[in-house]
Amino acid sequence: MKYYENHAEDVNIAYIGGGSRGWAWGLMSDLASQDILTGTVRLYDIDKEAANANVIIGNKAKDAEGAKSSWKYISCDSLKEALTGADFVVISILPGTFDEMASDVHEPEKYGIYQSVGDTAGPGGLVRALRTIPMYKPIAEAIRDFSPNAWVINYTNPMSLCVTALYHYFPKIKAFGCCHEVFSTQKLLSTALEELRGIKDAKRSDICVNVQGINHFTWLSSGYYRNIDLVGVYREFVEKYYKNGFEGMNEKDHWMNSTFACAHRVKFDLFKRYGCIAAAGDRHLAEFMPGKMYLADPDTVKSWKFGLTTVDWRKNDLKERLAKSKRLVSGEEEFKLRQTGEEGVNMMQALAGYKTLVSNVNIPNIGQCPDLPMGAVTETNAVFRHDTVTPVCAGKMTNEIHAMVSRHIHNHRTIMHASSNNDADAAFTAFINDPLVTCSYADAKKLFKAMLMNTAKYLPEELISGI
Amino acid sequence: MKYYENHAEDVNIAYIGGGSRGWAWGLMSDLASQDILTGTVRLYDIDKEAANANVIIGNKAKDAEGAKSSWKYISCDSLKEALTGADFVVISILPGTFDEMASDVHEPEKYGIYQSVGDTAGPGGLVRALRTIPMYKPIAEAIRDFSPNAWVINYTNPMSLCVTALYHYFPKIKAFGCCHEVFSTQKLLSTALEELRGIKDAKRSDICVNVQGINHFTWLSSGYYRNIDLVGVYREFVEKYYKNGFEGMNEKDHWMNSTFACAHRVKFDLFKRYGCIAAAGDRHLAEFMPGKMYLADPDTVKSWKFGLTTVDWRKNDLKERLAKSKRLVSGEEEFKLRQTGEEGVNMMQALAGYKTLVSNVNIPNIGQCPDLPMGAVTETNAVFRHDTVTPVCAGKMTNEIHAMVSRHIHNHRTIMHASSNNDADAAFTAFINDPLVTCSYADAKKLFKAMLMNTAKYLPEELISGI
Amino acid sequence: MKYYENHAEDVNIAYIGGGSRGWAWGLMSDLASQDILTGTVRLYDIDKEAANANVIIGNKAKDAEGAKSSWKYISCDSLKEALTGADFVVISILPGTFDEMASDVHEPEKYGIYQSVGDTAGPGGLVRALRTIPMYKPIAEAIRDFSPNAWVINYTNPMSLCVTALYHYFPKIKAFGCCHEVFSTQKLLSTALEELRGIKDAKRSDICVNVQGINHFTWLSSGYYRNIDLVGVYREFVEKYYKNGFEGMNEKDHWMNSTFACAHRVKFDLFKRYGCIAAAGDRHLAEFMPGKMYLADPDTVKSWKFGLTTVDWRKNDLKERLAKSKRLVSGEEEFKLRQTGEEGVNMMQALAGYKTLVSNVNIPNIGQCPDLPMGAVTETNAVFRHDTVTPVCAGKMTNEIHAMVSRHIHNHRTIMHASSNNDADAAFTAFINDPLVTCSYADAKKLFKAMLMNTAKYLPEELISGI
């Protein structure tokens, strides 16, 4: 990277994964839309064809309407090639295929365990972690060998364990995980601010909140817009919409029309119970709570007005994206810049020293959550500036939220230990302790075995032999 | 107290409560059976008649067969009278009557919540705490005023919160809580040692275990008898008896014949899940776990081979004890010394400087459980010597047990705060966070109100008005 | 305060103290130089005349060259009058007079104890704290009663104990302490960057450093300008100038010409010993170290090339400022805006929601210094945004620096306890533990008594009677 007064050139970004297209196109869009950084993006995907397609699309971005800078896209044959010389590394992979994910999400249903996402917590999230961590080992080691000073941004789930694995296998890595779930809650607060206080156009980034917890089970303990206490505003909002949920302002957002949308009923219920604002989509939040609470069965889920994202839906969605990719490559469809709302590129600008940014991030605990174990990956705000990411002190959680969060953090630690030591017994200990695993000891054992066998292709032999 | 080389005279014990007879008679028996301490016991009970009956019975103890020392029993009209000059204070009260306890235990059944004891955790335990803490306030203050240097031994449940309340209202109190549940597990280990290793007559006090956790949800992380690893022995024992349970060695102990006995199936299941030895009766242990696990409904309870102790049984049991009291007072029945197996009197001897004793005790955390909050009342071993009780370092718990225990500790803190501030909302937060409270937010609110109204006679007005 | 899109009106600032003029004129200058905030400053000083003079001067600021906004200055008769309605409170008082300060600084010289400032650590700092804390009690209580939601900025020394006292007497206060000593070190780094790397015009605020420790004994564990490791740059700089010191770039800054300047030899020596950048003037740093190290006697001080600031110098300096005040009031001299380099007004803008600012600040530890006691006032960076000040995680210190800093923090706690309980014995314990107090126990006792008697006019009777 070459630094000039108001911009930098020759910035090198290594992008690992991206075959699924969605995230990659967003990044292309965000890079083209700004003019502080310019340089090269090196794409590496185990699906080389996918990377090649993205090269073609990415190189078109500079010509899209609104483009302010030109980036060069290259496809690489190895991690080494992609990483050497990188200033930034972006990781966004799909661990395994949707077939493995189908087992993660749907196998537990045989034992009455329903999951709305299945990629973070719950039996699905834990097994996905066991599959993903061994993939992260060579990535972390390659970063150690070829770009030890690069900033590494992770987008893959399960977020907490992916970031944990990066630090486990390369302790000096400069990595963090980005997630937009908190942003949605900031937008909800902005909506409440308009509806209840008549304040229009409060920008999301001006909804100043204190973030605590872990990814997808993140809590806002306080919030301010100027001198307005946003928790107070939210309390009114919850009272108004508790019973029927808040169903969004336009059709597209309606929870019945969108797999990802929700009516926030889970979020509102959690607020009434715990007094803090849960800051993720209801589909994610529900998976961290005791199994019979929001996910007892499909009818219960329906009553709480959120959806179970099936893997069939995902397969179909991917198909559509691949079709779109073809059209973009062929030129049949034009690549258009869009506002992703993601902060990855803003963070790069800040790390290069061109702005100061405060945003939520997943990073090992060095005291930002003083009542959680040091070293555990937690989600809080952090300050991004000249080559540094410094978490801010998020303070202690309430007793009740602490108890819920730390249970999952303990499970993360156990899974990381289990994976790095190929200790299937330890992994099962975490599995049986997940609040969604409500079946008997014997059934849990059967389910665990079945799920591991379904994903055996991606597991180390030593782990499988210990089941 | 007057110290001589091998014994002390003029020891003063204040006994608060005892109207229910059981504990009081045990203490009389233990005091008469030893000859290191001798002196006076001052009885204070809100039921003066009960105290008077105990005076008559107590004064007979010195003449019982096997008695080695003579103690004088006096009945007092006030806490002040009982406490002034006391070297030791024993607290063993029934908070409210069995009518209130009937609500604690059975009201939640209307919402599908079953409790096997209902005096420690669960909705019953929490409401019982709200009733008990206000009774402990004047006791703690009287100790502060009339016997600030006395050692205070609590036997009342909910143990953790009773001890918490004593320290809350008189921070310099020298108090601890005694419970025999760990002893039973030591005996079970002794039985296993004999059955699997052929070692006979290992004394309970030589079953050397590391105790961690909170009262009635106590865990043994390690254990040794000489150089034998007792956890290994227990593992074999669990494998042997996991399926059908261990049903004791004689009829009287059989779980179907005794309200308090159990076949240890819950204990064995917990060992398989968590790798540590849960050290309390199954009836207690089950109440700390997620509601649908062991206490889903009476059939589930039956399948785990333990019993739900009904309050009707307790009422009947009390009736029998009162009848016996009459017979003892009248002389129709003779007072006999029996081995209680309790350690209260041993502890007094040690505190007076005549022996060194290591035993489990409930006392605020000063580091004995380094991963639990400082100040929280925890149960670990402690050393009793010359005027000191020093907890030993029990070390960190496993991740999973820590998560379960700390959830309850958080609830204790919330209840203590709620009670001392008459904050019904805070109390409800703890209530809804108890793992047995599996009903909806709305139902939980209804249940909470009903239970509080059922015990309203014993609650401060300010608390009730906040419901 | 009334919020508009890009500015706020009717901002109310209460200014307590200011009679010594310096700080007050700086604030007037900074307020007039910006146009985001505008409103009223209410001045309260025990020297009403001084406040009145400042009213006249302040009201002229809007007419000075370069003024962008108009502020109204009012003088108040009571704390209540000044504080009611305040959005911000600035505290900048002189505790006692220079006569008391003369004792703080010079009395210890009778026992061979030399102090270069005598207002923070050392015997002088501790006695000054004992005098100041009782003055802060009514201020904290008035803030609690009249402006509990105002942000309070402290400039008075001893900084750590002034902020500690504010939180002690009003735990919910929103207070922090500002100090510019770190700024100077940032400027020194900027100078080194130019001299050794040829980078010109790196702004102080772009010298991005990690701040740890306590006021006037603050350490930079890392620093970046873009991707340049500033610790590495500093290491070279130290090697170059270790022996003779770095004597500044112009005459005025030369340590022999200025009471406040230094040749940074102490700072460089500390870097060689401890590997981190001490970030305060040498005069302050020397006072935190063992007495015989840099302050053994005037010759030693001279060899380290910094100065002992005498109170005579201060008295003379004040005289000049009072003369200038007269000229400004009379119009004989014109009030000119100057760049103070202080960040107080920037912080106000950020707290009002108009920018995000990261700067160093003194505030109770909520985890920013995870190896220092929670609640202790520490100096680290913090994020200033919409009505919030959030410290960033400064991380653990090195073993050696931690040992030195925690010794002083322990002394702060002891002094706060001693002052609030009028416990002269406890105060003496802190006194004798200060590293500058190298005399015998008996001499320390004599010195302590003498110093307290010299400032007795400002001490509570109960404290004096305990000496």
Added chain:
Amino acid sequence: MKYYENHAEDVNIAYIGGGSRGWAWGLMSDLASQDILTGTVRLYDIDKEAANANVIIGNKAKDAEGAKSSWKYISCDSLKEALTGADFVVISILPGTFDEMASDVHEPEKYGIYQSVGDTAGPGGLVRALRTIPMYKPIAEAIRDFSPNAWVINYTNPMSLCVTALYHYFPKIKAFGCCHEVFSTQKLLSTALEELRGIKDAKRSDICVNVQGINHFTWLSSGYYRNIDLVGVYREFVEKYYKNGFEGMNEKDHWMNSTFACAHRVKFDLFKRYGCIAAAGDRHLAEFMPGKMYLADPDTVKSWKFGLTTVDWRKNDLKERLAKSKRLVSGEEEFKLRQTGEEGVNMMQALAGYKTLVSNVNIPNIGQCPDLPMGAVTETNAVFRHDTVTPVCAGKMTNEIHAMVSRHIHNHRTIMHASSNNDADAAFTAFINDPLVTCSYADAKKLFKAMLMNTAKYLPEELISGI
């Protein structure tokens, strides 16, 4: 080891070192004087001749007057031979020779740094640690390989770092360090009890004290004999003897007649300053305090009435012991049992399950000192029972003592790191931070180099090359 009801046979003890005779003879005496354990002692010393002499002497012990049990002594050629099959391992070596120790103690005198012992803290202690740790590496590894389940008792100084090294190189070791310095303070308290309260014959083990800190810088925060507060008794004692010291009850103990005795003036001064009872000989205590306090120069030492133990004295003392050894071997002198007052053999009995013992011990911190770093070797009481050593919770130290102790603990960590990484720079950081090192940075560097070169024969090449 074979367990019987009241005794054990075939106990295997490996004794590493012992060539200096003193400790070895004491152990022989203690083993012969009891009848609970019996078995074999395997001696291993790099001086095989010394070991052989001890074999002859040891085998005579069973015939000494008062002997109750018979132990077999064998000399071994390797650690492997000595350790294989061991139940207990005793380590008592002299690291290097008295020539190296002469440098440790006397080289610093060239820079005005006096040390009274020079084997624990101060420049001498730190350099001795650098020489000793590499010797402990093969010992720890041999224990790991040949007797991983044995209990390891360390007597070598520097105690804290020897125990630290054992755990560093074999983390699962069951090791602890024994020191009798606290015993002497218990005896002093017993003396005070008799003199001031007329209580005769209070046994040392009944002087029940709470021990906190690190070896040779240990503090008693409280103490009881029955219900008597020993801190109160000690306060009176200090007042009485502060000025002139307490010079013992018989000639032999008088500080002028004995290198190891003292008049306790340092101990009394520390009590006046810090309010807790420092529990080690004055010679040791003085070395942990700032250099100019008690060890400024020989006259200062004399005024505090303790002695500087010269290495010449030690050399002479050894000569006398070697002469005695010859006489014992030849039969010219008879081996007599003596009361050593050490607790090593008691501890073995307790660990075998034949008693419960509470005594002070050096062991890694698992919470016994909650304000010191976890894992640091601290000295507190511990419970010895069936195959377990469990430290008791010693609680927090006072602010001032914490600050002093943690400084040394930080230095230990730095030295352990420096030694295991052969990092001479890190070692120098600890060196320059020791409170006795009061010279300038340049002089400290010279002294450090000289001391390391003087002991170079025992240092790894990699460490020396980094100087």
